[in-house]
Amino acid sequence: MDQLIQRALSGEPRSVARLISLVESDSPFVERVMKQLYPHSGKAQIIGITGSPGAGKSTLVDKLIRRFKKDGKQVGIIAVDPSSPFSGGAILGDRLRMQDHALDPDVFIRSMGTRGSLGGVSRATHEAALILDACGKDVILIETVGVGQSEIDIVKIADTVCLVLVPGMGDDVQIMKAGIMEIADVFLVNKADREGADKVVADVRIMLDLSPQKAWRPPVLKTAAEKDTGIDEAAAAIDSHSAFLQKTEEGRMRRYARLEMEVEGILRREIASLVERAWAERKDQGVLEALEERRMDPYSLAGDLLDGVFSARG
Ligand SMILES: Nc1nc2c(ncn2[C@@H]2O[C@H](COP(=O)(O)OP(=O)(O)OP(=O)(O)O)[C@@H](O)[C@H]2O)c(=O)[nH]1
Ligand SMILES: [Mg+2]
Known part of the structure; x- marks a missing residue:
């Protein structure tokens, strides 16, 4: 076990994958693993990508991977599928869309299903993110479908939460979905090549105007992930939110809240x-x-x- 942990800490992908499997299967070794890894974690930038099914999250993640890699960063991806009974393996669609990265040693991709237990998804995801962080990933992207409380919980793990919206999907419904809007740090209106993107942007901005003003005003950006449009701007918005968290009291409060939750x-x-x-x-x-x-x-x-x-x- 100690050898496995050492190999994982040196970034060896197969060992990292095995540690995540332990977490997923709720192995009795989890506590020992986490105790040893914890001191090495706390460096990665954790980014949550959430939004309705089919909004283009995986496509965005794929483009963001390229973008972060260009900056010389090591990237880890966790795709959470709460509806999937599978674990440890692959969600085919996500795998296909990200397969260009599958053989890339600098990119680690992992799909996680649920174990059916309450809080199981968010706990396993949180621990998986800690493992990736300790094992040297600079950026960790967590993709999750934003449809319920457990997804909102997952998203609490992230430093920066990106909410992906799309035109023409009953805008009011998706925008008003309780709980989700409040946790977004960056709004991405994807499929901006389609009609109606500007209206979604305007609606979100109005909603933000009507909400209590906070130290961070979430930017609302248009992307067309499939066409590789707006990705640099999205990455820049994510980075500036990271910088905001680094240097403000609000950022510290958020880190403390997460530690308390842990x-x-x-x-x-x-x-x-x-x-x-x-x-x-x-x-x-x-x-x-x-x-x-x-x-x-x-x-x-x-x-x-x-x-x-x-x-x-x-
Ligand atoms: N027109 C258009 N289509 C897009 C864009 N981005 C993604 N798509 C398409 O939208 C579909 C869904 O994309 P995904 O990236 O799988 O969306 P997702 O949000 O990850 O989907 P789930 O994980 O199933 O919830 C695919 O057919 C994409 O090719 C875009 O910018 N414009
Ligand atoms: Mg997806």
Whole structure:
């Protein structure tokens, strides 16, 4: 295991992939791996790309990869597909669109499905991003379909969130989708080669005018990823948001919020599993019978179990 971690830290793609598989399968080694990797992480720029299905996220990611590589950066890609039962393998469409990069040692591409557990997607994605970060990726792009709470959670992992919109998809609906608009740091109106892009841009700007003003005003840009148009501008907007985070109080608050989320997530998981184990050990006919006959009450029982859990640990 230590050898595997060392090889991954030196950037060896197969070892990196194996570590991510451990995370995905919720292996008991995860804690050990993460403890060793954590001190090496914290350097990468993590970019979330979210938006409706088919908005052109993968096409944009493909162009952004080229752009970042031109700057000499090592790039890691995580494509999250919450609807996919597959994991560790490939989402064919994404793979096809990004296949030019598949053999490139400077680009690491990984698709992740869900494990069906609540919070499972965001946790595995977060850990995968930490692994890529520790293993030397300068830029990590996370593609996710922005349709639900779990995607919004995934996106909280990112330093910079790009929301991809397109003309002619019932603009009001996509713009008003609760929660998603507030988390966008950069708006990209893709498929700008199609009619209606300017209207989407104008609508988003109006919405931004009506929202409470923040220190960072999200830019609204047009792209046509397929035609390689607007990509430099999109990358520049992402970079200037990164710079904003680096030098402002808001950036620090955001990093702190993420660290808090990390600790809370671990605590919650640990406590849940301790409590589950304690209850499984105690749960027998005798206890249930005592509850049914009111010789015992569930509150006192739970209190006893918790006392046991915490005294056993400390
Ligand atoms: N006209 C036009 N089509 C585009 C543009 N960018 C992407 N497309 C096309 O839109 C379709 C969907 O593109 P993807 O990049 O797969 O979109 P996606 O958001 O990753 O899709 P999912 O991952 O399935 O949600 C493909 O057929 C692309 O070729 C663009 O700028 N203009
Ligand atoms: Mg895609």
